[in-house]
Amino acid sequence: MVSLKAPWRVGVDVGGTFTDMVIADADGRLHVFKVPSVPEDPARGVMNAVGKAAQDLGVDQRIFLENCAFFAHGSTVATNTLLERKGAKVGLVTTEGFRDSLEIRRGIRANPWDHRTPYPEVLVPRYLRRPVAGRLDTHGRELAPVDLDQAREIGARFRAEGVEAVAICLLNAFANPEHERLVADAVAGSWGGDWIALSSAIVPIIGEYERTSTTVVNAYVAPRVVGYLQALERELIDGGLPHRLFMLQSNGGAVSVRQIAERPVNLILSGPAAGVGSMRHFARAAGHDNLISMEIGGTSCDVMLMAEGRIAITDELSVADYDLMIPSVDIHTVGAGGGTIAGVDAAGMLFAGPRGAGARPGPACYGFGGTEPTVTDANLVLGRLKPGAYAGGSVTLDRELASEAVRSRVADPLGLSETEAAAGILRLVEQNLLQAVERISIQRGQNPARFMLVACGGAGPMHGAAVARRLGCRAVYVPRQAGAFCALGMLHSDVRQDFMDVHFQDLDTLADAPVEDRFAALERDASEMLTREGFDPADTATEREVDLRYDGQQWDLRIPIAAGAGAGDIRGAFEREYDRRFGHTVPGGRILITALRVVGKGLMPPLDEAAMPAATDGVRAIDHREAYVDDRHGAMRCAVYHGADLRPGHTLQGPLLIEEATTTIFAGPRDRVEVDPAGNYLIHLDREGDA
Known part of the structure; x- marks a missing residue:
């Protein structure tokens, strides 16, 4: 005990x-x-x-x-509500003449050669998208008053149609929210429901389609998500919890349930974004601030990059092809996890993912009724995992069930041995993992060879060395609690909220306009929020950022700046980031400010882990077993170590397996594994040993 x-x-x-x-x-x-x-x-x-x-x-x-x-x-409850289409029945109020902008979208396809694949079904059918007369110009000045009688009629229609949540998105509301507020009051009076989302409060940005889409998703998930969180918080508090429940947001920061209830759309990346806290923690432990995390769980792999101690934040997020504009950690996710299902398609080609086996029935080896082979089954067949109790005894791995699934669904259809079939599954999955890391690094202008790969999640340490070797990395860092990477990150996460003000201005005229006053107003909003969350001013911090673009361009870069930074300093920071991302700059080009941002943080006290006692003698393997290494070496006799026996100062030579409480670590021939002073594992790669 x-x-x-x-x-x-x-x-x-x-x-x-x-x-x-x-x-x-x-x-x-x-x-x-x-x-x-x-x-x-x-x-x-x-x-x-x-x-x-x-x-x-x-x-x-x-x-x-x-x-x-x-x-x-x-929690993934917000994401799953959207993915599974189990959200509320939403009614949308738009400016007259813009009823169909949500369905028209932008007309931009991820694959420009694919003209046939339909977009997902719009979340608000046309009969529930109702226009209201009234108009503001781009500066927020009233051109025509809003028709409140029409708004009341819309509310009555929504009540008759059984609408559960209402989204209101009027043209140019980012510049002046007054029309949206008036419409909300009018609709509420005749509708009688509880959930009304205003675009000017949820996402006050330029770009009507993105603003509408984000506000609609917020309304769509709110009744399900907020109800779940409030019920869970009540159960915890009734059970003895002396304070509010905090949720992790897409931006990597925590926020109380009371705060997130106003913008539940910010929970879309709630679970994976918690990795930010872990990345910062392990950067200190490893003494390395260029890290790429590859967190592989049961159903997916989430990849995140930290460059020089900073993790990128983006406002552009697409979930199941629904576009969102919310502050989010820049994470790339692929369907490659321990429960990823493999098989042979109608053309006789091996596939792996994106479909997963989930918790039930799970991999075939769990014995819960699953018959399709997964990555976990392949690792068990190849000897990398051992039969018996797994994940703290919550499941038991049955090699016979895994063997039958791999043989019947992959080996026999392709005329391969079980070992060849299982190895093929791993090779395909690791190629998908490689491409995921390249997406977040090379396509962002970063050379992955400069980074240390952090292999985490329950399945990450099994594949980290192989992927890192192909990337050109020199080392892999494996946290001892790798299987609980995101949960651990929550303990190191600050409370955070993002504030934004749309502001168009030529950068070179920075000194001629009251930008400082607008930043100060955003900082006051941040301070008030943190006070409501219970933080003393001494335990808070604010950071400034600006959105910049070259004149004539459509997309912005978010650039952090110091308080009081001048136009020259900001131009230099923008051009350095632009050159890194795109390989060129426009010397002397006109740069536009498009938005001002302030990040408010409630700083949690540092959490220092207890020091692990250093090794006083060597360590012996608890077992040796045949395990498949790679195409070049085939199966080899691998030493097996019990993680609890390993202490700082121990050094081990591969090929080997380390069985930890939440994961299993694999290192190849001539790889060297060190236990660092923090008790985590550092794998020095033999790059010539790549198959």
């Missing part, structure tokens, strides 16, 4: 297969708990993790919650 010193922090991440909980006590000791997710009721997964932690600690569940100083949660 484990013991912890109160108070402790708790982070819970609900994934597609497992719900992870990480606890850090007052002495910095970490403990990880895993339970199967409950897709039909994610809150059950959270409460099951709470119950397991309390049981393993040997304390009453109420006492466990009463001693939580901070409880953070990351």
Whole structure:
């Protein structure tokens, strides 16, 4: 039985297969708990993790919650509501003449050669998209008053149609929200519902389609997401939690349920974005601020890049081809996880993903009724995983079931041996992983060979060395708690909120306009928000950013600036970033400011992990087994180590496997594995050993 010193922090991440909980006590000791997710009721997964932690600690569940100083949660509930089309029935109010802009979109396709694939079904059918008369110009000046009688008629129609949430997006509302507020009051009076989203409050940006799409998604997910979070918060508080529940947002920062209830669309990347906290933590531990994280869970792989200590934030997000403009960590996700399903298509070609087996039935080897082979099954067939208890005993791996799935669905149809079929699955998946990392690095103007790859998630350390070798990286960093990467990140996440003001101005006239006054107003908004969240001014910070573009261009670059920065400093920062991203600049070109931004942060006290005692002697392998290495070496006799036996100072030579509580680490021939002072694993790669 484990013991912890109160108070402790708790982070819970609900994934597609497992719900992870990480606890850090007052002495910095970490403990990880895993339970199967409950897709039909994610809150059950959270409460099951709470119950397991309390049981393993040997304390009453109420006492466990009463001693939580901070409880953070990351969930895919908003994303899944959108992906599964299980959101609310939404009515949309638009400016007269713009009823169909949501469905017309931008006319830009990701694949310009694909003219036939339809866009997803619009979230608001045309009969629920209702126009209202009235018009503002681009500066927010009224050209025609809004017709409030028409707005009341729209509200009555929405009530008759059973509309559950309303989105209001009027032309040029980013410059003046007054018309939207008047329409909201009129609609509310005749409609009688609770959920009204105003584009001027959710996303006050130029770009009517993006603003409308984001506001509609916010209305679509709000009744489901906010209801879930409020019910979970009540259950936790009734159970003894002495403070509010905090949620991780798409921007990588935490926020209270009370705050996120106004903009639940900001939870779309809630779980994966928590990796920001882990990346910053491991950058300090590894002494390296150029990192690429490859977090592979049960259903997907999330890739994130930290360059010189900064993780990029983007406003352009597409989920299932629905366009959103919300501050989000720049994450690229592919369908490649431990539960990724492989098979042979109608053309006789091997495929792997994007479909996954989920928590139930899961991989064939789980014994829950799954018959299709997955990446986990392939690793078990190849000897990289061992049969028996897995993920803290929550499931049991059955090699016979894995072998049957690989043989019947891949090996026999392709005329291959089981080993060849399983190796082919891994080779294809690792190629997908390689391309995912290249997407977030090379396509952003970064050379991945300059970075250290952080292999995390339950399945990441199994494939990290192979992917990093092909990228040209020299080393792979594997956190000891790799399988709970995002939950751990929640413990290191600051409270954060982003504020923006649309502002068009020539950069060279910076000194001639009251930009400083507008920044100061945004900083006051940030300070007020942080005060409401319970932070003392001494524990807060604000950061300034500007959106810039060359005159005549459509897209912006977000550039961080110091307070009081002059036009010359800002131009230099923009041109350096532009040159890195696109390989050129426009010397002396006219640069436009398009928006001012302030990031408000409530700084959490640093969480220092307890020091792990250094090794005093060598360590012996607990086993040796035949495991497939790669095409060049085939199967080799690999040493197997128990992670709990390894201490800072230990150095091991591959090929080897390290069995940790939340993951299994694989290193190839001539790779060298060190346990660093923080107790994590550093794999020095033998780059000549690539197959």
